[in-house]
Amino acid sequence: MVVQICIGSSCHLKGSYKVIEAMQRHVKENGLEEAVQIKAAFCLGECTRGVSVRVDEGPVESVQPENVRAFCAARFSKA
Amino acid sequence: MRVFENNVQLLKHKVLKEVARSAFQGTLERDLPSIPERIIQGPEAETRCCIYKERAIVNERVKLALGGDGDRKNNIQVIDIACDDCPVDRYKVTDACRGCLAHKCLAACPFGAIRIIDKKAVIDPGLCRECGKCAEACPYGAIGENQRPCMRACKAGAIRIDGETKKASILEEKCVQCGACVYQCPFGAIMDKSQILEVALELGKRRAAPGGYPRMYAVIAPAISSQFTYAKIGQVVEGIGRLGFHSVVEAALGADIVAWEETRGVLSELAHKDFVTTSCCPAFVDHIRKEFPELADRISTVASPMVATARLVKSTDPQARVVFIGPCTAKKAEAAQESLGDAVDHVITFEELQALLDALDIRVEECGEGLLDNASYYGRIFARSGGVTEAVLHVAATLEPGRELAAYACDGLEECGKMLTLGKMGRLPYDFLEGMACKGGCICGPASLSHGKKDKNEVDKYARLSMEEDVAAAVRVFGCLQGK
Numbered sequence: 354m355v356v357q358i359c360i361g362s363s364c365h366l367k368g369s370y371k372v373i374e375a376m377q378r379h380v381k382e383n384g385l386e387e388a389v390q391i392k393a394a395f396c397l398g399e400c401t402r403g404v405s406v407r408v409d410e411g412p413v414e415s416v417q418p419e420n421v422r423a424f425c426a427a428r429f430s431k432a
Numbered sequence: 433m434r435v436f437e438n439n440v441q442l443l444k445h446k447v448l449k450e451v452a453r454s455a456f457q458g459t460l461e462r463d464l465p466s467i468p469e470r471i472i473q474g475p476e477a478e479t480r481c482c483i484y485k486e487r488a489i490v491n492e493r494v495k496l497a498l499g500g501d502g503d504r505k506n507n508i509q510v511i512d513i514a515c516d517d518c519p520v521d522r523y524k525v526t527d528a529c530r531g532c533l534a535h536k537c538l539a540a541c542p543f544g545a546i547r548i549i550d551k552k553a554v555i556d557p558g559l560c561r562e563c564g565k566c567a568e569a570c571p572y573g574a575i576g577e578n579q580r581p582c583m584r585a586c587k588a589g590a591i592r593i594d595g596e597t598k599k600a601s602i603l604e605e606k607c608v609q610c611g612a613c614v615y616q617c618p619f620g621a622i623m624d625k626s627q628i629l630e631v632a633l634e635l636g637k638r639r640a641a642p643g644g645y646p647r648m649y650a651v652i653a654p655a656i657s658s659q660f661t662y663a664k665i666g667q668v669v670e671g672i673g674r675l676g677f678h679s680v681v682e683a684a685l686g687a688d689i690v691a692w693e694e695t696r697g698v699l700s701e702l703a704h705k706d707f708v709t710t711s712c713c714p715a716f717v718d719h720i721r722k723e724f725p726e727l728a729d730r731i732s733t734v735a736s737p738m739v740a741t742a743r744l745v746k747s748t749d750p751q752a753r754v755v756f757i758g759p760c761t762a763k764k765a766e767a768a769q770e771s772l773g774d775a776v777d778h779v780i781t782f783e784e785l786q787a788l789l790d791a792l793d794i795r796v797e798e799c800g801e802g803l804l805d806n807a808s809y810y811g812r813i814f815a816r817s818g819g820v821t822e823a824v825l826h827v828a829a830t831l832e833p834g835r836e837l838a839a840y841a842c843d844g845l846e847e848c849g850k851m852l853t854l855g856k857m858g859r860l861p862y863d864f865l866e867g868m869a870c871k872g873g874c875i876c877g878p879a880s881l882s883h884g885k886k887d888k889n890e891v892d893k894y895a896r897l898s899m900e901e902d903v904a905a906a907v908r909v910f911g912c913l914q915g916k
Contacts, residue, residue: 360909361681362682362802362804393910394748396679
Protein backbone atom coordinates (compact mmCIF):
# COMPACT_ATOMS: atom_id res chain seq x y z
CA MET A 354 0.00 0.00 0.00
CA VAL A 355 1.42 3.38 -1.00
CA VAL A 356 0.13 6.39 0.92
CA GLN A 357 0.80 9.80 -0.57
CA ILE A 358 0.50 12.82 1.71
CA CYS A 359 0.46 16.27 0.19
CA ILE A 360 3.18 18.61 1.47
CA GLY A 361 2.27 21.47 -0.91
CA SER A 362 1.85 24.91 0.64
CA SER A 363 -1.82 24.64 1.51
CA CYS A 364 -1.60 21.22 3.13
CA HIS A 365 1.70 22.11 4.78
CA LEU A 366 -0.07 24.97 6.53
CA LYS A 367 -2.86 22.63 7.61
CA GLY A 368 -0.46 20.21 9.25
CA SER A 369 1.07 17.75 6.73
CA TYR A 370 3.97 17.20 9.07
CA LYS A 371 1.74 16.16 11.95
CA VAL A 372 -0.20 13.80 9.69
CA ILE A 373 2.98 12.19 8.33
CA GLU A 374 4.49 11.90 11.78
CA ALA A 375 1.37 10.25 13.18
CA MET A 376 1.20 7.84 10.24
CA GLN A 377 4.85 6.88 10.62
CA ARG A 378 4.29 6.28 14.32
CA HIS A 379 1.28 4.11 13.59
CA VAL A 380 3.25 2.12 11.03
CA LYS A 381 6.10 1.53 13.47
CA GLU A 382 3.90 0.67 16.43
CA ASN A 383 1.95 -1.86 14.39
CA GLY A 384 4.86 -3.37 12.47
CA LEU A 385 3.50 -2.25 9.11
CA GLU A 386 6.85 -1.14 7.64
CA GLU A 387 6.71 -3.78 4.92
CA ALA A 388 3.09 -3.22 4.01
CA VAL A 389 2.69 0.56 4.11
CA GLN A 390 4.92 2.96 2.26
CA ILE A 391 4.50 6.63 3.18
CA LYS A 392 5.43 9.15 0.51
CA ALA A 393 5.18 12.90 0.02
CA ALA A 394 3.55 14.68 -2.92
CA PHE A 395 3.58 18.30 -4.02
CA CYS A 396 -0.12 18.97 -4.50
CA LEU A 397 -2.82 16.36 -5.00
CA GLY A 398 -5.13 18.98 -6.49
CA GLU A 399 -7.56 19.35 -3.56
CA CYS A 400 -5.98 22.35 -1.88
CA THR A 401 -9.13 23.54 -0.11
CA ARG A 402 -9.71 20.17 1.61
CA GLY A 403 -6.27 19.45 3.04
CA VAL A 404 -4.47 17.65 4.37
CA SER A 405 -4.82 15.65 1.16
CA VAL A 406 -4.02 11.95 1.33
CA ARG A 407 -4.21 9.34 -1.39
CA VAL A 408 -4.01 5.60 -0.86
CA ASP A 409 -2.68 3.79 -3.94
CA GLU A 410 -4.71 4.91 -6.96
CA GLY A 411 -7.79 5.72 -4.88
CA PRO A 412 -9.54 9.06 -4.50
CA VAL A 413 -7.95 12.03 -2.71
CA GLU A 414 -9.11 12.03 0.89
CA SER A 415 -9.02 14.67 3.55
CA VAL A 416 -7.22 13.87 6.78
CA GLN A 417 -6.57 16.23 9.69
CA PRO A 418 -4.05 15.93 12.49
CA GLU A 419 -7.09 15.37 14.75
CA ASN A 420 -8.43 12.29 12.94
CA VAL A 421 -5.26 10.79 11.50
CA ARG A 422 -5.12 8.02 14.14
CA ALA A 423 -8.61 6.86 13.27
CA PHE A 424 -7.75 7.00 9.56
CA CYS A 425 -4.71 4.80 10.04
CA ALA A 426 -6.59 2.31 12.21
CA ALA A 427 -9.33 2.00 9.61
CA ARG A 428 -7.22 1.93 6.46
CA PHE A 429 -3.74 0.58 7.12
CA SER A 430 -3.45 -3.15 7.09
CA LYS A 431 -0.77 -5.79 6.58
CA ALA A 432 -2.41 -7.10 3.44
CA MET B 433 0.09 47.41 -13.60
CA ARG B 434 3.62 46.60 -14.46
CA VAL B 435 5.75 49.67 -15.08
CA PHE B 436 8.87 49.17 -17.13
CA GLU B 437 12.01 50.78 -15.85
CA ASN B 438 13.42 51.67 -19.24
CA ASN B 439 13.03 51.05 -22.95
CA VAL B 440 15.64 48.27 -23.04
CA GLN B 441 13.59 46.26 -20.57
CA LEU B 442 10.40 47.08 -22.47
CA LEU B 443 11.82 46.02 -25.84
CA LYS B 444 13.10 42.74 -24.41
CA HIS B 445 9.69 42.17 -22.87
CA LYS B 446 7.88 42.77 -26.16
CA VAL B 447 10.06 40.24 -27.96
CA LEU B 448 9.69 37.57 -25.26
CA LYS B 449 5.95 38.15 -25.06
CA GLU B 450 5.45 37.87 -28.83
CA VAL B 451 7.43 34.62 -28.96
CA ALA B 452 5.52 33.19 -25.99
CA ARG B 453 2.12 34.26 -27.34
CA SER B 454 2.76 32.65 -30.72
CA ALA B 455 4.05 29.50 -29.01
CA PHE B 456 0.90 29.27 -26.86
CA GLN B 457 -1.29 29.80 -29.94
CA GLY B 458 0.67 27.30 -31.98
CA THR B 459 1.30 29.89 -34.70
CA LEU B 460 4.99 30.52 -34.13
CA GLU B 461 6.20 29.47 -37.55
CA ARG B 462 3.69 31.71 -39.28
CA ASP B 463 4.26 34.67 -36.95
CA LEU B 464 8.04 34.66 -36.74
CA PRO B 465 8.85 36.70 -39.87
CA SER B 466 6.45 39.47 -38.85
CA ILE B 467 7.54 39.92 -35.20
CA PRO B 468 10.16 42.61 -35.95
CA GLU B 469 7.64 44.68 -37.91
CA ARG B 470 4.99 44.27 -35.27
CA ILE B 471 7.35 45.58 -32.61
CA ILE B 472 9.04 48.31 -34.66
CA GLN B 473 6.14 49.88 -36.47
CA GLY B 474 7.81 53.08 -37.58
CA PRO B 475 7.63 55.19 -39.58
CA GLU B 476 10.27 57.07 -37.55
CA ALA B 477 13.29 55.30 -36.09
CA GLU B 478 13.59 55.79 -32.33
CA THR B 479 17.16 54.98 -31.47
CA ARG B 480 18.99 53.79 -34.56
CA CYS B 481 19.65 55.18 -37.99
CA CYS B 482 16.51 53.69 -39.50
CA ILE B 483 13.64 51.33 -38.71
CA TYR B 484 15.27 48.64 -40.82
CA LYS B 485 18.25 48.46 -38.52
CA GLU B 486 15.93 48.52 -35.52
CA ARG B 487 14.01 45.60 -37.00
CA ALA B 488 17.21 43.72 -37.76
CA ILE B 489 18.19 44.09 -34.09
CA VAL B 490 14.78 42.87 -32.97
CA ASN B 491 15.25 39.90 -35.26
CA GLU B 492 18.48 39.04 -33.42
CA ARG B 493 16.60 39.35 -30.12
CA VAL B 494 13.96 36.99 -31.43
CA LYS B 495 16.67 34.44 -32.23
CA LEU B 496 17.95 34.66 -28.64
CA ALA B 497 14.39 34.45 -27.30
CA LEU B 498 14.03 31.22 -29.29
CA GLY B 499 17.11 29.85 -27.56
CA GLY B 500 19.91 31.25 -29.70
CA ASP B 501 22.75 29.43 -31.36
CA GLY B 502 23.07 26.01 -29.76
CA ASP B 503 26.76 25.77 -30.71
CA ARG B 504 27.61 28.72 -28.48
CA LYS B 505 27.49 27.44 -24.93
CA ASN B 506 27.45 30.82 -23.20
CA ASN B 507 23.95 32.04 -22.39
CA ILE B 508 25.15 35.63 -22.48
CA GLN B 509 25.50 36.87 -26.03
CA VAL B 510 26.49 40.18 -27.58
CA ILE B 511 24.15 41.25 -30.37
CA ASP B 512 26.83 42.57 -32.69
CA ILE B 513 24.65 44.88 -34.74
CA ALA B 514 23.16 46.38 -31.58
CA CYS B 515 26.55 47.17 -30.01
CA ASP B 516 26.94 50.87 -30.58
CA ASP B 517 30.76 51.08 -30.61
CA CYS B 518 30.91 53.16 -27.42
CA PRO B 519 34.11 55.16 -26.88
CA VAL B 520 37.04 52.90 -26.10
CA ASP B 521 39.40 55.34 -24.37
CA ARG B 522 38.56 55.45 -20.71
CA TYR B 523 40.34 58.70 -19.80
CA LYS B 524 40.15 61.80 -21.95
CA VAL B 525 41.33 65.34 -21.40
CA THR B 526 38.31 67.62 -21.71
CA ASP B 527 37.98 71.28 -22.72
CA ALA B 528 38.27 72.17 -19.04
CA CYS B 529 42.07 71.73 -19.35
CA ARG B 530 43.52 75.19 -18.72
CA GLY B 531 46.98 74.42 -20.01
CA CYS B 532 48.44 75.28 -16.61
CA LEU B 533 52.04 75.61 -15.52
CA ALA B 534 52.13 72.78 -12.99
CA HIS B 535 51.05 69.92 -15.28
CA LYS B 536 50.32 67.72 -12.30
CA CYS B 537 48.81 65.16 -14.68
CA LEU B 538 52.14 64.77 -16.42
CA ALA B 539 53.91 64.06 -13.16
CA ALA B 540 51.18 61.76 -11.91
CA CYS B 541 51.16 59.44 -14.92
CA PRO B 542 53.38 56.43 -14.19
CA PHE B 543 53.39 55.34 -17.82
CA GLY B 544 54.50 58.49 -19.63
CA ALA B 545 51.21 58.57 -21.51
CA ILE B 546 50.67 62.32 -21.17
CA ARG B 547 52.22 64.86 -23.47
CA ILE B 548 51.69 68.58 -23.62
CA ILE B 549 50.68 69.76 -27.04
CA ASP B 550 49.85 73.45 -27.59
CA LYS B 551 50.04 73.94 -23.81
CA LYS B 552 47.32 71.35 -23.18
CA ALA B 553 47.53 67.79 -21.94
CA VAL B 554 46.91 64.96 -24.40
CA ILE B 555 46.69 61.28 -23.45
CA ASP B 556 48.36 58.78 -25.76
CA PRO B 557 45.86 55.89 -25.83
CA GLY B 558 48.62 53.49 -26.80
CA LEU B 559 50.50 54.15 -23.55
CA CYS B 560 47.59 54.82 -21.18
CA ARG B 561 46.96 51.96 -18.74
CA GLU B 562 43.76 53.50 -17.36
CA CYS B 563 45.06 53.85 -13.80
CA GLY B 564 43.22 57.14 -13.30
CA LYS B 565 46.07 58.92 -11.48
CA CYS B 566 45.98 61.86 -13.92
CA ALA B 567 42.27 62.42 -13.30
CA GLU B 568 42.90 62.42 -9.55
CA ALA B 569 45.82 64.81 -9.90
CA CYS B 570 44.21 67.49 -12.09
CA PRO B 571 43.17 70.44 -9.89
CA TYR B 572 40.50 71.39 -12.44
CA GLY B 573 39.00 67.94 -12.70
CA ALA B 574 39.58 68.33 -16.41
CA ILE B 575 40.29 64.68 -17.15
CA GLY B 576 37.09 62.78 -17.61
CA GLU B 577 36.45 59.09 -17.14
CA ASN B 578 34.22 57.43 -19.65
CA GLN B 579 34.29 53.68 -19.34
CA ARG B 580 32.03 51.54 -21.46
CA PRO B 581 29.10 50.45 -19.30
CA CYS B 582 29.60 46.78 -20.16
CA MET B 583 33.24 46.88 -19.08
CA ARG B 584 32.40 48.81 -15.95
CA ALA B 585 29.71 46.25 -15.10
CA CYS B 586 31.84 43.18 -15.71
CA LYS B 587 33.89 42.51 -12.59
CA ALA B 588 35.08 39.22 -14.05
CA GLY B 589 37.09 41.08 -16.70
CA ALA B 590 35.33 39.15 -19.44
CA ILE B 591 34.51 42.01 -21.82
CA ARG B 592 36.93 42.73 -24.63
CA ILE B 593 36.65 45.47 -27.20
CA ASP B 594 37.79 44.79 -30.74
CA GLY B 595 40.41 47.39 -31.66
CA GLU B 596 39.09 47.90 -35.16
CA THR B 597 35.33 47.44 -35.00
CA LYS B 598 35.11 48.72 -31.41
CA LYS B 599 32.47 46.07 -30.77
CA ALA B 600 32.28 44.27 -27.45
CA SER B 601 32.83 40.54 -27.18
CA ILE B 602 32.82 38.11 -24.27
CA LEU B 603 35.84 36.11 -23.17
CA GLU B 604 34.44 32.67 -22.49
CA GLU B 605 37.32 31.71 -20.22
CA LYS B 606 36.46 34.55 -17.83
CA CYS B 607 32.70 34.99 -18.15
CA VAL B 608 30.64 33.58 -15.26
CA GLN B 609 27.30 34.46 -16.88
CA CYS B 610 26.30 36.68 -13.97
CA GLY B 611 24.42 38.91 -16.40
CA ALA B 612 25.69 42.25 -15.06
CA CYS B 613 26.50 43.41 -18.61
CA VAL B 614 23.04 42.37 -19.83
CA TYR B 615 21.43 44.73 -17.38
CA GLN B 616 23.98 47.53 -17.70
CA CYS B 617 24.29 47.95 -21.48
CA PRO B 618 22.20 51.06 -22.25
CA PHE B 619 21.57 49.83 -25.80
CA GLY B 620 20.46 46.39 -24.66
CA ALA B 621 23.14 44.94 -26.92
CA ILE B 622 23.89 42.02 -24.61
CA MET B 623 21.12 39.55 -23.94
CA ASP B 624 20.64 36.23 -22.20
CA LYS B 625 19.48 33.25 -24.27
CA SER B 626 15.99 32.22 -23.33
CA GLN B 627 14.19 28.95 -22.73
CA ILE B 628 10.79 30.65 -22.84
CA LEU B 629 9.85 28.84 -26.05
CA GLU B 630 10.28 25.33 -24.64
CA VAL B 631 8.49 26.32 -21.45
CA ALA B 632 5.57 27.89 -23.36
CA LEU B 633 5.26 24.84 -25.62
CA GLU B 634 5.20 22.45 -22.65
CA LEU B 635 2.75 24.63 -20.73
CA GLY B 636 0.60 24.83 -23.85
CA LYS B 637 0.25 21.03 -23.83
CA ARG B 638 -0.75 21.04 -20.18
CA ARG B 639 -3.26 23.82 -20.76
CA ALA B 640 -4.82 21.83 -23.60
CA ALA B 641 -5.14 18.75 -21.38
CA PRO B 642 -5.33 19.85 -17.74
CA GLY B 643 -4.44 17.19 -15.21
CA GLY B 644 -2.33 15.34 -17.77
CA TYR B 645 1.23 14.12 -17.52
CA PRO B 646 4.01 14.99 -17.24
CA ARG B 647 3.17 17.60 -14.66
CA MET B 648 4.91 20.97 -14.67
CA TYR B 649 6.27 22.34 -11.40
CA ALA B 650 7.41 25.93 -10.91
CA VAL B 651 10.22 26.35 -8.40
CA ILE B 652 10.29 30.00 -7.38
CA ALA B 653 13.34 31.81 -6.01
CA PRO B 654 12.71 33.71 -2.77
CA ALA B 655 13.88 36.90 -4.50
CA ILE B 656 10.32 37.02 -5.82
CA SER B 657 9.46 38.90 -2.62
CA SER B 658 10.86 42.16 -3.97
CA GLN B 659 9.75 41.69 -7.58
CA PHE B 660 6.07 42.03 -8.31
CA THR B 661 5.73 45.37 -6.62
CA TYR B 662 2.19 45.80 -7.99
CA ALA B 663 0.73 42.54 -6.67
CA LYS B 664 0.87 40.25 -3.66
CA ILE B 665 3.04 37.13 -3.75
CA GLY B 666 -0.06 34.96 -3.37
CA GLN B 667 -1.51 36.54 -6.50
CA VAL B 668 1.69 35.82 -8.42
CA VAL B 669 1.48 32.19 -7.25
CA GLU B 670 -2.09 31.99 -8.52
CA GLY B 671 -1.02 33.57 -11.83
CA ILE B 672 1.77 31.02 -12.25
CA GLY B 673 -0.77 28.25 -11.66
CA ARG B 674 -2.96 29.68 -14.41
CA LEU B 675 -0.06 29.40 -16.84
CA GLY B 676 -0.50 25.64 -16.64
CA PHE B 677 1.80 24.67 -13.78
CA HIS B 678 0.59 21.86 -11.57
CA SER B 679 2.20 23.26 -8.48
CA VAL B 680 4.37 26.14 -7.26
CA VAL B 681 7.11 25.27 -4.78
CA GLU B 682 9.42 27.73 -3.08
CA ALA B 683 13.12 27.23 -3.73
CA ALA B 684 13.56 28.48 -0.18
CA LEU B 685 12.55 25.00 0.97
CA GLY B 686 15.59 23.68 -0.89
CA ALA B 687 17.55 26.47 0.78
CA ASP B 688 16.51 25.15 4.19
CA ILE B 689 17.73 21.70 3.18
CA VAL B 690 20.97 23.25 1.90
CA ALA B 691 21.46 25.23 5.12
CA TRP B 692 21.10 22.03 7.12
CA GLU B 693 23.41 19.92 4.94
CA GLU B 694 25.92 22.68 4.29
CA THR B 695 26.36 23.44 7.97
CA ARG B 696 26.95 19.76 8.72
CA GLY B 697 29.47 19.71 5.88
CA VAL B 698 31.23 22.87 7.03
CA LEU B 699 31.51 21.70 10.63
CA SER B 700 33.12 18.41 9.61
CA GLU B 701 35.25 19.69 6.71
CA LEU B 702 36.85 22.40 8.83
CA ALA B 703 38.78 19.59 10.50
CA HIS B 704 41.00 19.38 7.41
CA LYS B 705 40.27 22.61 5.45
CA ASP B 706 41.14 26.21 6.31
CA PHE B 707 37.79 27.49 5.05
CA VAL B 708 34.70 26.48 3.08
CA THR B 709 32.64 28.59 0.66
CA THR B 710 28.99 28.52 -0.30
CA SER B 711 27.84 26.85 -3.50
CA CYS B 712 24.42 28.43 -4.00
CA CYS B 713 25.49 31.23 -6.39
CA PRO B 714 26.58 29.59 -9.67
CA ALA B 715 28.43 32.69 -10.88
CA PHE B 716 30.49 32.79 -7.68
CA VAL B 717 31.27 29.09 -8.00
CA ASP B 718 32.26 29.54 -11.64
CA HIS B 719 34.46 32.50 -10.70
CA ILE B 720 36.35 30.32 -8.22
CA ARG B 721 36.80 27.55 -10.79
CA LYS B 722 38.05 29.98 -13.44
CA GLU B 723 40.17 32.42 -11.44
CA PHE B 724 41.05 30.49 -8.29
CA PRO B 725 41.14 26.83 -9.39
CA GLU B 726 43.38 25.97 -6.43
CA LEU B 727 40.46 26.83 -4.14
CA ALA B 728 37.92 24.62 -5.93
CA ASP B 729 38.06 22.04 -3.14
CA ARG B 730 36.88 24.70 -0.67
CA ILE B 731 33.52 25.01 -2.47
CA SER B 732 30.72 23.35 -0.54
CA THR B 733 29.71 20.08 -2.20
CA VAL B 734 26.06 20.59 -1.27
CA ALA B 735 23.68 21.20 -4.17
CA SER B 736 22.22 24.67 -4.67
CA PRO B 737 18.72 25.44 -3.36
CA MET B 738 17.40 25.31 -6.95
CA VAL B 739 18.78 21.80 -7.49
CA ALA B 740 17.83 20.58 -4.01
CA THR B 741 14.24 21.70 -4.51
CA ALA B 742 14.06 20.20 -7.99
CA ARG B 743 15.38 16.85 -6.76
CA LEU B 744 12.86 16.93 -3.94
CA VAL B 745 10.01 17.49 -6.39
CA LYS B 746 11.25 14.68 -8.63
CA SER B 747 11.55 12.33 -5.66
CA THR B 748 7.78 12.72 -5.19
CA ASP B 749 6.93 12.65 -8.90
CA PRO B 750 9.60 11.03 -11.09
CA GLN B 751 7.93 12.25 -14.29
CA ALA B 752 7.84 15.86 -13.08
CA ARG B 753 9.07 18.66 -15.32
CA VAL B 754 10.71 21.34 -13.20
CA VAL B 755 11.03 24.96 -14.25
CA PHE B 756 13.10 27.22 -12.01
CA ILE B 757 12.05 30.87 -12.01
CA GLY B 758 14.44 33.46 -10.60
CA PRO B 759 16.30 36.72 -11.14
CA CYS B 760 19.43 35.01 -12.38
CA THR B 761 21.06 34.36 -15.76
CA ALA B 762 23.81 32.15 -14.31
CA LYS B 763 21.23 29.61 -13.13
CA LYS B 764 20.62 28.80 -16.80
CA ALA B 765 24.18 27.56 -17.06
CA GLU B 766 24.07 25.80 -13.70
CA ALA B 767 20.97 23.79 -14.63
CA ALA B 768 22.63 22.68 -17.88
CA GLN B 769 25.63 21.10 -16.13
CA GLU B 770 25.93 17.47 -17.10
CA SER B 771 26.77 16.40 -13.56
CA LEU B 772 23.28 17.43 -12.41
CA GLY B 773 21.52 15.18 -14.89
CA ASP B 774 17.98 16.34 -15.52
CA ALA B 775 17.25 17.71 -12.05
CA VAL B 776 16.09 21.04 -13.49
CA ASP B 777 14.46 20.92 -16.91
CA HIS B 778 14.29 24.64 -17.66
CA VAL B 779 15.34 27.93 -16.13
CA ILE B 780 13.51 31.15 -16.85
CA THR B 781 13.86 34.58 -15.29
CA PHE B 782 11.37 36.92 -13.67
CA GLU B 783 11.45 38.92 -16.92
CA GLU B 784 10.48 35.80 -18.83
CA LEU B 785 7.79 34.93 -16.28
CA GLN B 786 6.26 38.37 -16.80
CA ALA B 787 6.31 37.78 -20.57
CA LEU B 788 4.54 34.40 -20.18
CA LEU B 789 1.85 35.98 -17.99
CA ASP B 790 1.32 38.86 -20.42
CA ALA B 791 1.27 36.51 -23.42
CA LEU B 792 -1.83 34.91 -21.90
CA ASP B 793 -3.22 38.21 -20.59
CA ILE B 794 -3.02 36.97 -17.01
CA ARG B 795 -3.06 40.03 -14.77
CA VAL B 796 -1.63 38.94 -11.46
CA GLU B 797 -3.01 42.00 -9.70
CA GLU B 798 -6.50 40.67 -10.50
CA CYS B 799 -5.79 37.09 -9.45
CA GLY B 800 -6.93 35.55 -6.18
CA GLU B 801 -4.31 34.70 -3.60
CA GLY B 802 -2.64 31.31 -3.80
CA LEU B 803 -0.45 29.94 -1.05
CA LEU B 804 3.30 29.59 -0.98
CA ASP B 805 4.59 28.39 2.34
CA ASN B 806 6.97 25.50 2.84
CA ALA B 807 10.23 27.07 3.90
CA SER B 808 11.44 28.77 7.04
CA TYR B 809 12.59 32.34 7.59
CA TYR B 810 16.16 31.18 7.03
CA GLY B 811 15.50 29.51 3.69
CA ARG B 812 13.85 32.65 2.40
CA ILE B 813 16.61 35.06 3.38
CA PHE B 814 19.02 33.21 1.06
CA ALA B 815 17.72 35.79 -1.45
CA ARG B 816 19.81 38.56 0.04
CA SER B 817 23.45 38.98 0.85
CA GLY B 818 24.19 37.70 4.35
CA GLY B 819 21.22 35.34 4.38
CA VAL B 820 23.12 32.09 3.88
CA THR B 821 25.57 33.10 6.58
CA GLU B 822 22.75 33.83 9.01
CA ALA B 823 21.16 30.46 8.21
CA VAL B 824 24.40 28.52 8.59
CA LEU B 825 25.26 30.19 11.90
CA HIS B 826 21.76 29.41 13.12
CA VAL B 827 22.02 25.72 12.18
CA ALA B 828 25.53 25.51 13.64
CA ALA B 829 24.19 26.82 16.94
CA THR B 830 21.55 24.07 16.83
CA LEU B 831 23.93 21.26 15.89
CA GLU B 832 26.93 22.19 17.96
CA PRO B 833 25.98 24.77 20.57
CA GLY B 834 28.91 26.84 21.71
CA ARG B 835 31.07 26.14 18.68
CA GLU B 836 32.55 29.35 17.29
CA LEU B 837 32.29 29.78 13.55
CA ALA B 838 33.85 32.83 11.90
CA ALA B 839 31.74 33.61 8.86
CA TYR B 840 31.79 36.41 6.33
CA ALA B 841 29.37 37.34 3.55
CA CYS B 842 30.75 39.02 0.45
CA ASP B 843 28.62 40.34 -2.39
CA GLY B 844 29.65 41.53 -5.82
CA LEU B 845 32.36 39.69 -7.75
CA GLU B 846 34.86 42.40 -6.88
CA GLU B 847 34.62 41.81 -3.14
CA CYS B 848 34.40 38.05 -3.66
CA GLY B 849 37.65 38.27 -5.62
CA LYS B 850 39.38 40.15 -2.80
CA MET B 851 38.35 37.54 -0.23
CA LEU B 852 39.33 34.66 -2.50
CA THR B 853 42.74 36.26 -3.05
CA LEU B 854 43.21 36.28 0.71
CA GLY B 855 42.08 32.67 0.77
CA LYS B 856 44.59 31.76 -1.90
CA MET B 857 47.36 33.29 0.18
CA GLY B 858 46.16 31.39 3.24
CA ARG B 859 45.26 34.64 4.97
CA LEU B 860 41.47 34.54 5.02
CA PRO B 861 40.47 35.08 8.66
CA TYR B 862 37.18 33.18 8.30
CA ASP B 863 35.97 29.58 8.42
CA PHE B 864 33.03 30.14 6.16
CA LEU B 865 32.75 32.43 3.16
CA GLU B 866 29.42 33.31 1.58
CA GLY B 867 29.80 34.53 -1.98
CA MET B 868 27.21 36.19 -4.18
CA ALA B 869 28.15 37.54 -7.60
CA CYS B 870 25.45 40.22 -7.53
CA LYS B 871 25.86 43.13 -5.18
CA GLY B 872 23.11 42.81 -2.57
CA GLY B 873 22.50 39.17 -3.47
CA CYS B 874 19.82 37.57 -5.63
CA ILE B 875 17.30 40.34 -4.99
CA CYS B 876 19.54 42.52 -7.18
CA GLY B 877 19.86 39.88 -9.91
CA PRO B 878 20.22 41.03 -13.53
CA ALA B 879 16.92 39.62 -14.78
CA SER B 880 14.86 41.26 -12.06
CA LEU B 881 11.72 43.15 -12.98
CA SER B 882 12.51 45.99 -10.65
CA HIS B 883 16.06 47.09 -9.99
CA GLY B 884 15.10 49.89 -7.66
CA LYS B 885 16.67 50.32 -4.29
CA LYS B 886 16.12 46.87 -2.93
CA ASP B 887 15.12 46.98 0.65
CA LYS B 888 16.58 43.97 2.33
CA ASN B 889 13.78 44.49 4.84
CA GLU B 890 11.30 43.52 2.13
CA VAL B 891 12.83 40.03 1.98
CA ASP B 892 13.07 39.79 5.74
CA LYS B 893 9.44 40.84 6.09
CA TYR B 894 8.40 38.10 3.66
CA ALA B 895 10.69 35.63 5.42
CA ARG B 896 9.04 36.28 8.77
CA LEU B 897 5.65 35.34 7.32
CA SER B 898 6.64 31.70 6.93
CA MET B 899 4.93 29.21 9.22
CA GLU B 900 8.05 27.25 10.09
CA GLU B 901 10.23 29.12 12.49
CA ASP B 902 13.58 27.59 11.76
CA VAL B 903 15.53 25.29 9.47
CA ALA B 904 15.03 22.22 11.65
CA ALA B 905 11.25 22.71 11.56
CA ALA B 906 11.23 23.11 7.78
CA VAL B 907 13.30 20.01 7.06
CA ARG B 908 11.93 17.69 9.80
CA VAL B 909 9.28 16.36 7.42
CA PHE B 910 11.96 14.76 5.22
CA GLY B 911 13.63 13.04 8.12
CA CYS B 912 10.22 11.79 9.19
CA LEU B 913 9.50 10.48 5.67
CA GLN B 914 12.72 8.51 5.82
CA GLY B 915 11.54 6.99 9.07
CA LYS B 916 14.05 8.91 11.21
